[in-house]
Amino acid sequence: AQKVTQAQTEISVVEKEDVTLDCVYETRDTTYYLFWYKQPPSGELVFLIRRNSFDEQNEISGRYSWNFQKSTSSFNFTITASQVVDSAVYFCALDSGGYQKVTFGTGTKLQVIP
């Protein structure tokens, strides 16, 4: 069985602060894919990143960075110098076995206060 846990339900930060969103996953498969999606108030889920289980390199894209650690089954997401436009619900997701059956976590609502 596959499971994704996002323990942080809501986070509030002041603009320009850094914030890290936690994601812990469970799977018995050795091949799997991890994702982060953003759901702004408009409601449409937007893909942010996909990592496979064989690539533990951290990734940076502008103000966004991701830290993948297999030893702790975590795939955390950091936003540097947060902006009001970053306010959204962020979902971590897992495709275990690579069958494109994606399981989502419960999401973390991020509020960036100007």
Add this chain to the structure above:
Amino acid sequence: EAGVAQSPRYKIIEKRQSVAFWCNPISGHATLYWYQQILGQGPKLLIQFQNNGVVDDSQLPKDRFSAERLKGVDSTLKIQPAKLEDSAVYLCASSYQSTGELFFGEGSRLTVL
């Protein structure tokens, strides 16, 4: 490139009535998904199609929910009869097989009174 299209955006019905949602995926995307997202929760997979065949419908309440994807393109999700607990946003997503990235529509918000 056109995104995933869904309709209607909003629907309000009384319990025990029926409702249908339509989805047109991105052209060329073989895999189509229907997710249910209850307020405050993450999306929950209802059914996954590969072309016009069902890959996974293990979480679809088959006594009241049905879905089809005729000709392997657009899809319809039906609920009959609706219950109060079916109030949710129904999200359609599609993906190109090799990448795994899901492209979502704007969703259809259902309110059951």
